[in-house]
Amino acid sequence: LRAAVLTAAAELIEQGGLAGLSVREAARRAGVSHNAPYRHFPDRDALLAALAIEGFGQLEKSLQNCSGRELGEAYVRFALAHPQRFRLMFMNQEPQVRAQASATFQNLAKAFAGSGSQAELAAAAAWSLVHGLAQLILDGHLETREDLVTGVLGAMRFAVGPQRSA
Amino acid sequence: LRAAVLTAAAELIEQGGLAGLSVREAARRAGVSHNAPYRHFPDRDALLAALAIEGFGQLEKSLQNCSGRELGEAYVRFALAHPQRFRLMFMNQEPQVRAQASATFQNLAKAFAGSGSQAELAAAAAWSLVHGLAQLILDGHLETREDLVTGVLGAMRFAVGPQRSA
DNA sequence: TGTACATCAGTGAACGCGCGTTCACTGATGTAC
DNA sequence: TGTACATCAGTGAACGCGCGTTCACTGATGTAC
Numbered sequence: 107l108r109a110a111v112l113t114a115a116a117e118l119i120e121q122g123g124l125a126g127l128s129v130r131e132a133a134r135r136a137g138v139s140h141n142a143p144y145r146h147f148p149d150r151d152a153l154l155a156a157l158a159i160e161g162f163g164q165l166e167k168s169l170q171n172c173s174g175r176e177l178g179e180a181y182v183r184f185a186l187a188h189p190q191r192f193r194l195m196f197m198n199q200e201p202q203v204r205a206q207a208s209a210t211f212q213n214l215a216k217a218f219a220g221s222g223s224q225a226e227l228a229a230a231a232a233w234s235l236v237h238g239l240a241q242l243i244l245d246g247h248l249e250t251r252e253d254l255v256t257g258v259l260g261a262m263r264f265a266v267g268p269q270r271s272a
Numbered sequence: 273l274r275a276a277v278l279t280a281a282a283e284l285i286e287q288g289g290l291a292g293l294s295v296r297e298a299a300r301r302a303g304v305s306h307n308a309p310y311r312h313f314p315d316r317d318a319l320l321a322a323l324a325i326e327g328f329g330q331l332e333k334s335l336q337n338c339s340g341r342e343l344g345e346a347y348v349r350f351a352l353a354h355p356q357r358f359r360l361m362f363m364n365q366e367p368q369v370r371a372q373a374s375a376t377f378q379n380l381a382k383a384f385a386g387s388g389s390q391a392e393l394a395a396a397a398a399w400s401l402v403h404g405l406a407q408l409i410l411d412g413h414l415e416t417r418e419d420l421v422t423g424v425l426g427a428m429r430f431a432v433g434p435q436r437s438a
Numbered sequence: 439t440g441t442a443c444a445t446c447a448g449t450g451a452a453c454g455c456g457c458g459t460t461c462a463c464t465g466a467t468g469t470a471c
Numbered sequence: 472t473g474t475a476c477a478t479c480a481g482t483g484a485a486c487g488c489g490c491g492t493t494c495a496c497t498g499a500t501g502t503a504c
Contacts, residue, residue: 107447125291128490139449141492146447150491193363196411207413227423230405230414234424235397238404245362247373248396257390261397273480294457305482307459312480316458 108146110136115157119190124197129153155200161191162206166213173217178236178259181214185240186250192240232262274312276302281323285356290363295319321366327357328372332379339383344402344425347380351406352416358406398428 114135118127129150130140147153168180185192196207214236215229239258242248280301284293295316296306313319334346351358362373380402381395405424408414 129492130490141450142448144492196407196413199412204412211413224423227420227426230408230420231401231424231427234404234408234414235401235427236404237408238400238402238406239396240404241362241407242396242400242403246365246370247362247377248400254393254396257393258397258400260393261401295459296457307483308481310459 107136107138107142110138111143111146111153112156112160115153116160116188116191119157119194120188123190124154124194127154151200154194155198155203157191158195158198158200158203159206161188161195162203162210164188165195166210169210169213175256175259175262177214177217178232178239178262179255181236182240182243182255182259185244189244192244196237235259235262273302273304273308276304277309277312277319278322278326281319282326282354282357285323285360286354289356290320290360293320317366320360321364321369323357324361324364324366324369325372327354327361328369328376330354331361332376335376335379341422341425341428343380343383344398344405344428345421347402348406348409348421348425351410355410358410362403401425401428 111132115127115132117135118132129143129147132153133140133143136143143153147156165181165184168184169177172180195203198204211229211233214233215225236259239248239255243250243255248254277298281293281298283301284298295309295313298319299306299309302309309319313322331347331350334350335343338346361369364370377395377399380399381391402425405414405421409416409421414420
């Protein structure tokens with residue numbers, strides 16, 4: 107049932123954003139009484155946190171086996187596939203969620219090993235570029251054009267010293 | 273009174289985010305009856321849109337007389353000064369607000385005139401970098417360190433061909 | 439095998455809440471003649 | 472100068488709503504002896 111509620115919540119948030127996600131509606135969609143969810147989540151915030159954490163899990167999975175620009179493409183693809191969830195993941199301030207975000211960043215950073223002492227900067231710049239591109243596209247400020255994405259991501263080069271594979 | 277309500281709403285959104293902004297509370301803070309605001313804004317959404325539009329006005333003003341990396345610094349500074357408003361500005365989907373966002377982008381892009389046929393890409397990449405950096409910092413995923421900001425923004429170089437001034 | 443008990447997921451009624459919005463209104467200000 | 476009327480910002484009562492959360496409960500499952 108926990109899984110059913112999470113799934114329902116994930117649908118809800120994509121349809122109506124954060125404000126559109128209520129415990130009651132999630133319960134309804136899971137075909138269960140309006141407070142069955144409280145058996146599995148202490149309160150609404152816990153449900154949100156669970157959703158965010160699950161999201162980071164999925165994102166990390168998407169980033170596995172990618173390197174260089176592919177990493178950026180996978181990141182953007184994930185954001186576009188789950189726009190509201192993506193927003194939630196980064197807005198949520200629960201310590202557990204923050205930790206997940208940080209782990210994902212480490213992951214991303216590892217792929218940009220180059221640049222010696224500048225490694226931290228390079229990683230931060232790469233993350234900023236990719237994250238900003240994702241946000242701007244999913245808020246509708248940049249077009250969802252394949253060539254634009256790859257073009258912009260091409261700029262990731264600047265940050266990468268000696269690149270690993272592809 | 274319109275101005276008083278807008279000011280109150282701006283305070284509210286910074287304190288409690290989008291969900292914390294209610295017409296009633298804004299009215300309360302403006303020292304006025306709970307539906308006086310309806311004299312000036314048809315509904316809550318209109319109030320939000322006005323807030324976003326005002327925000328873009330302020331952002332554009334902050335960007336005036338900046339070029340190159342200063343532009344990025346001013347952008348980030350604005351986001352950090354008004355985090356919730358910044359979020360609102362880019363999430364809001366009202367056509368008028370979108371148009372303002374687009375105008376701001378044009379502004380930003382003009383400063384990166386270089387790169388010939390790649391100008392569009394360069395501008396998009398610069399915007400992505402700056403926007404992502406702002407978002408990550410204000411969501412608490414990157415530290416608010418002066419040197420980190422300037423370092424990351426240094427990467428804007430990659431996009432800029434022949435730079436105009438500073 | 440049977441009986442007694444604990445656990446625990448899920449139920450349904452009920453609570454109080456702040457919200458957005460509508461309504462009929464008041465009172466001040468401006469304008470026509 | 473005075474009178475009649477329109478405009479319009481702001482008021483206060485009232486509406487219906489869905490929400491989060493609490494409560495006492497039921498019924499199924501598992502465990503001890």
